[in-house]
Amino acid sequence: MIRLVDVWRSYSLGGQELHALAGVTEDVLDGEHVAVMGPSGSGKSTLLNVIGLLDRPTRGRYELDGREVSDLDDAELSRVRRDRVGHVFQAYHLVARLDAQRNVELPMLFAGVPRAERHERARAALAEVGLAKRSGHRPSELSGGERQRVAIARATVLRPTVILADEPTGNLDRAAGQQVLELLERLNHGGTTLMVVTHDLDVARRARRVLILEDGRVVNRLAGHELKSLAEALAAKRVEP
Amino acid sequence: MRASELVAFALTALREHKLRSVLSMLGIAIGVAAVVLLTSVGEGARGFVAAQFSQFGTNLMQVTPGRLETAGIPGMLGGSTRKLTFEDAEALRRVRGVRRVVPTIVGQGAVQAAGRSRDVYVLATTSEAPEAWRLSVRRGVFLAGSDPTRSGSGAVLGPKLARELFGDGDAYGAWVRIAGARLRVVGIMESKGEMLAFDLDDVAYVDLATGMRIFDTDELSEIDVEFDPGVGSEAVVAGVSRVLRERHGREDFTVTTQAAMLETFDAVLRAVTTGVAAIGGISLLVGAIGVLTILWIAVGERTHEIGLLRALGATRTTILWLFLAESAVLAGLGGAAGLALGYGAAGALQLAVPALPLQASPGFAAAGLAVSVLTGLVAGAAPARRAARLDPIEALRAE
Ligand SMILES: Nc1ncnc2c1ncn2[C@@H]1O[C@H](COP(=O)(O)OP(=O)(O)OP(=O)(O)O)[C@@H](O)[C@H]1O
Ligand SMILES: [Mg+2]
Numbered sequence: 001m002i003r004l005v006d007v008w009r010s011y012s013l014g015g016q017e018l019h020a021l022a023g024v025t026e027d028v029l030d031g032e033h034v035a036v037m038g039p040s041g042s043g044k045s046t047l048l049n050v051i052g053l054l055d056r057p058t059r060g061r062y063e064l065d066g067r068e069v070s071d072l073d074d075a076e077l078s079r080v081r082r083d084r085v086g087h088v089f090q091a092y093h094l095v096a097r098l099d100a101q102r103n104v105e106l107p108m109l110f111a112g113v114p115r116a117e118r119h120e121r122a123r124a125a126l127a128e129v130g131l132a133k134r135s136g137h138r139p140s141e142l143s144g145g146e147r148q149r150v151a152i153a154r155a156t157v158l159r160p161t162v163i164l165a166d167e168p169t170g171n172l173d174r175a176a177g178q179q180v181l182e183l184l185e186r187l188n189h190g191g192t193t194l195m196v197v198t199h200d201l202d203v204a205r206r207a208r209r210v211l212i213l214e215d216g217r218v219v220n221r222l223a224g225h226e227l228k229s230l231a232e233a234l235a236a237k238r239v240e241p
Numbered sequence: 242m243r244a245s246e247l248v249a250f251a252l253t254a255l256r257e258h259k260l261r262s263v264l265s266m267l268g269i270a271i272g273v274a275a276v277v278l279l280t281s282v283g284e285g286a287r288g289f290v291a292a293q294f295s296q297f298g299t300n301l302m303q304v305t306p307g308r309l310e311t312a313g314i315p316g317m318l319g320g321s322t323r324k325l326t327f328e329d330a331e332a333l334r335r336v337r338g339v340r341r342v343v344p345t346i347v348g349q350g351a352v353q354a355a356g357r358s359r360d361v362y363v364l365a366t367t368s369e370a371p372e373a374w375r376l377s378v379r380r381g382v383f384l385a386g387s388d389p390t391r392s393g394s395g396a397v398l399g400p401k402l403a404r405e406l407f408g409d410g411d412a413y414g415a416w417v418r419i420a421g422a423r424l425r426v427v428g429i430m431e432s433k434g435e436m437l438a439f440d441l442d443d444v445a446y447v448d449l450a451t452g453m454r455i456f457d458t459d460e461l462s463e464i465d466v467e468f469d470p471g472v473g474s475e476a477v478v479a480g481v482s483r484v485l486r487e488r489h490g491r492e493d494f495t496v497t498t499q500a501a502m503l504e505t506f507d508a509v510l511r512a513v514t515t516g517v518a519a520i521g522g523i524s525l526l527v528g529a530i531g532v533l534t535i536l537w538i539a540v541g542e543r544t545h546e547i548g549l550l551r552a553l554g555a556t557r558t559t560i561l562w563l564f565l566a567e568s569a570v571l572a573g574l575g576g577a578a579g580l581a582l583g584y585g586a587a588g589a590l591q592l593a594v595p596a597l598p599l600q601a602s603p604g605f606a607a608a609g610l611a612v613s614v615l616t617g618l619v620a621g622a623a624p625a626r627r628a629a630r631l632d633p634i635e636a637l638r639a640e
Contacts, residue, residue: 049634054634055633074557075557075558078556081552083554093545093552107554109246110242
């Protein structure tokens with residue numbers, strides 16, 4: 001489970017304080033599917049980075065699976081990140097010189113998985129995203145949708161408890177985006193927590209829960225099917241429960 | 242990550258930029274090749290000198306007249322240097338540990354025979370000389386049974402001298418005239434070669450009394466003392482010095498052991514080798530700077546990748562090692578190429594100039610490789626630290 005208690009992430013720019021996150025308190029249950037929406041600069045990516053242990057809160061508490069992680073050192077943090085979190089990015093972020101297979105193997109390389117097992121599991125993960133035949137191809141030889149599916153295979157190969165996807169369909173056309181979402185949802189049905197940052201209402205509506213962010217704060221929470229438009233969700237701000 | 246995985250990962254990165262990888266390897270390769278080549282020349286010279294000395298045996302010491310001060314010229318300072326005489330030499334036989342005493346007068350003179358003449362060194366000595374100097378006689382005897390106080394043992398010729406004078410004809414038993422004295426050739430030496438450019442095959446040997454007569458002197462050029470290595474050279478040097486001091490009333494002579502002489506030469510050549518290797522080392526340093534530069538640039542270019550790897554769970558330490566592995570592989574491969582280049586050049590040089598004493602020991606290859614890898618690690622330290630310190634989010638944002 002993800003538990004954020006009064007989490008702040010502040011930057012000081014030329015003597016002025018800028019709060020990318022300004023007191024977020026939120027629980028995300030195991031196996032939940034949560035979408036995060038909000039205007040540009042509202043702190044969506046920052047929230048995902050904090051949850052994904054790439055960024056540290058300036059203030060507040062963060063518990064992941066019952067463990068306080070705000071003050072872990074770099075090595076421990078890296079280990080938790082590697083084993084529990086799968087990151088999917090808008091721009092895929094594959095290593096261009098490595099083929100699909102080796103990209104998927106990367107997290108296992110850092111986890112010390114033996115070579116043969118690494119091979120086997122990467123192949124299986126690629127098969128799961130329908131790319132069994134493309135394992136030897138480099139990112140430049142794959143379409144955007146295929147690249148994102150490789151990224152998903154890589155994010156899930158170590159069976160993380162949570163997948164964090166920052167606009168995973170942002171660079172894809174509808175069909176490819178649909179395919180990617182289906183993959184992510186299949187993983188979610190398998191029990192993995194899924195958090196998706198998106199600007200796309202259709203993507204957000206598929207989530208069980210939608211968080212609306214504004215100026216670093218969660219200003220509204222609603223069920224996916226309740227979502228009409230971002231403007232409306234913003235207008236109907238609810239006070240913190 | 243295991244070392245093999247680090248290396249494999251490093252290779253994927255290095256292969257991406259083949260030309261620049263090869264160029265920075267070349268920097269290391271040239272440095273290592275220079276060190277190998279220059280050191281093998283220096284080591285060769287050392288080995289050559291050591292061999293030159295040891296061909297006369299290592300338990301030999303030399304007594305020469307005059308005191309060799311730090312900057313002194315023997316026999317020219319202090320005025321009243323006394324001669325070394327045959328009696329001095331005989332007295333040294335009393336010293337414990339002394340095995341053989343070889344008094345010698347070194348002179349130059351014309352050796353004439355069969356209508357030909359040749360100016361050579363003439364060594365007037367005793368029958369013990371061959372054993373002490375490790376020379377052997379090819380034919381006849383070496384001034385055998387001679388009484389050093391009386392002449393009449395004939396002459397012994399070096400093989401080259403004999404050939405020059407008699408051609409293919411037989412020198413043995415023939416008469417020669419050495420610095421005016423008519424002597425029968427009683428022995429021909431086995432070839433010994435040169436000793437530091439002094440041709441030992443082109444000399445004539447006569448007995449001490451003859452030498453004194455033809456050179457009109459009773460002063461010895463040197464006394465060589467062969468000692469029992471079991472006794473130890475210091476004790477023998479002390480004994481020899483004491484006896485001569487008693488006889489001369491002062492220390493107006495110099496005792497030099499073969500080992501001391503060898504050590505002096507060796508120290509000089511070692512310094513030269515080190516200096517020359519250091520010059521080669523400078524090109525290695527330049528190579529190292531090349532590796533550092535390339536890696537620094539690579540970290541800049543791959544900032545995004547570093548952020549990604551961190552997001553996938555790589556620790557700072559893993560990132561550090563990824564880049565250290567890259568520089569170590571770069572320098573290691575460069576070093577291997579450099580060793581091949583260095584040994585190849587040494588081999589080619591040896592073929593071109595066979596007389597050149599080159600010594601490229603195989604143990605050197607392992608050391609060369611280790612030094613290259615170490616150089617790589619040192620050169621890679623700064624870029625690798627830079628990579629490890631990158632903030633994952635900022636790195637990910639870089640494009
Ligand atoms: N390194 C930084 N230094 C200063 N300000 C930052 C930094 N990173 C983010 N911010 C600021 O924090 C705020 C939130 O940024 P964030 O990237 O989380 O927004 P976002 O909701 O993901 O926006 P978008 O929809 O455009 O991706 C922004 O105002 C941004 O300018
Ligand atoms: Mg964002």
